[in-house]
Amino acid sequence: MNFFAHLVLAQPTIESRVGNLLGDFARGVDTQTLPAEVFEGLMNHRRVDQFTDQHPQVRRLKGYFSVQRRRFSGIALDVLFDHYLLKHWSQLSGTPVDQVIDALYADLMAGQSLMPNRMQVVTQRLVDTDWFRAYQTLEGVSYALDRIARRIRFRHDFSGVGEELALHYRPFEDGFRLFLTDLCERFPSPLIDAGKR
Numbered sequence: 659m660n661f662f663a664h665l666v667l668a669q670p671t672i673e674s675r676v677g678n679l680l681g682d683f684a685r686g687v688d689t690q691t692l693p694a695e696v697f698e699g700l701m702n703h704r705r706v707d708q709f710t711d712q713h714p715q716v717r718r719l720k721g722y723f724s725v726q727r728r729r730f731s732g733i734a735l736d737v738l739f740d741h742y743l744l745k746h747w748s749q750l751s752g753t754p755v756d757q758v759i760d761a762l763y764a765d766l767m768a769g770q771s772l773m774p775n776r777m778q779v780v781t782q783r784l785v786d787t788d789w790f791r792a793y794q795t796l797e798g799v800s801y802a803l804d805r806i807a808r809r810i811r812f813r814h815d816f817s818g819v820g821e822e823l824a825l826h827y828r829p830f831e832d833g834f835r836l837f838l839t840d841l842c843e844r845f846p847s848p849l850i851d852a853g854k855r
Contacts, residue, residue, distance in 0.1 A: 660736040660737050660739060660740040661679060661682075661740065661784065661789070661790075662740040662743060662744060662762075662790050662793065663706075663736075663739060663740055663743055664678045664679055664681070664703055664706065665678060665679065665762045665766075666743065666758075666847050666849050666850065667702065667706055667841075667845050667847050668699055668702065669695075669699070669848060670848050670849070671695060671765075672765045672768050672769040672772070673693055673695035673696045673699065673769070673772065674695055674696075674698070674699040674702075675699065675762065675765045675766065675769065676696055676699065676765075676766075676769040676772045676773060677692070677695065677696035677697060677698060677699015677700045677701075677702070677703070678699040678700070678702055678703045679699075679703070679766075679777065679781070680692075680696065680699065680700045680703065680773070680774075680777065681700055681703030681704055681707065682703075682777075683773070683774055683776055683777035683780070684700060684774075686774070687774055693772070696772055702845070705845070706841075706845055709841065709844055709845070710837075710841070711732065713837055713840065713841075715833045715834075715836050715837040715840075716732075716735060716833075716837060718833060719731075719735060719829070719830055719833045719834075720732065720735070722822070722826040722829060722830065723819075723822055724822060727819050727822060730819065733803070734803055734819050734822075734823065735830070737793065737799050737802055737803055738799055738823055738830060738834075739834055739837075740790070740793045740799075741793050741794065741795075741796065741798075741799045742830075742831055742834045742835075742838075743838070744790065744793055744794045745794065746835070750850045750851065751849055751850050751851055752851055753849065756791075758849060759790045759791065762790070763784075763785045763790075766781045766784070766785060767781075767782075767785060770782075789802070796820065796823060796824060796827070797820075799820065799823065800819070800820025800821075800823065800824075801820075803819050803820060804819075804820070
């Protein structure tokens with residue numbers, strides 16, 4: 659799962675939300691020194707990632723990618739799943755998506771002192787350039803993935819993966835909805851209404 663999903667699956671506190679994103683920035687962090695709620699958020703992030711990687715729908719969806727891009731299919735699906743979560747938000751929650759996004763941004767800014775330096779830089783950029791609203795379009799997802807591809811330091815064919823997301827958009831979406839049901843049963847979100855998922 660990507661940033662929006664990890665924040666949605668956090669508890670509604672600054673510490674939990676920071677911890678639930680910390681999984682992508684924890685290299686070199688002495689986790690034993692983290693505040694308890696941040697540490698628990700980090701552990702939740704890791705449990706969510708493990709559940710996602712092992713889920714049969716996610717494994718099935720990776721098979722839609724071309725051979726040259728399959729190595730990076732998990733990254734592509736992570737960002738695409740944020741897109742679908744944002745797209746279907748009104749069917750999952752009574753809280754408007756813009757209100758949720760603004761609250762998450764506010765907590766990320768308020769939690770900067772709890773973050774390692776690289777996470778501070780990335781989350782500041784996330785808020786300043788409004789990543790989550792950009793993820794609401796497939797073009798925004800494709801742009802984000804092409805930026806990720808440019809940071810990969812070895813030769814690859816990941817650039818342009820947005821073409822494959824567009825080609826298989828409907829089966830990816832159907833698989834996501836099945837996966838999301840299982841995810842929310844395993845990791846209930848305080849932001850997603852139990853009766854709507």
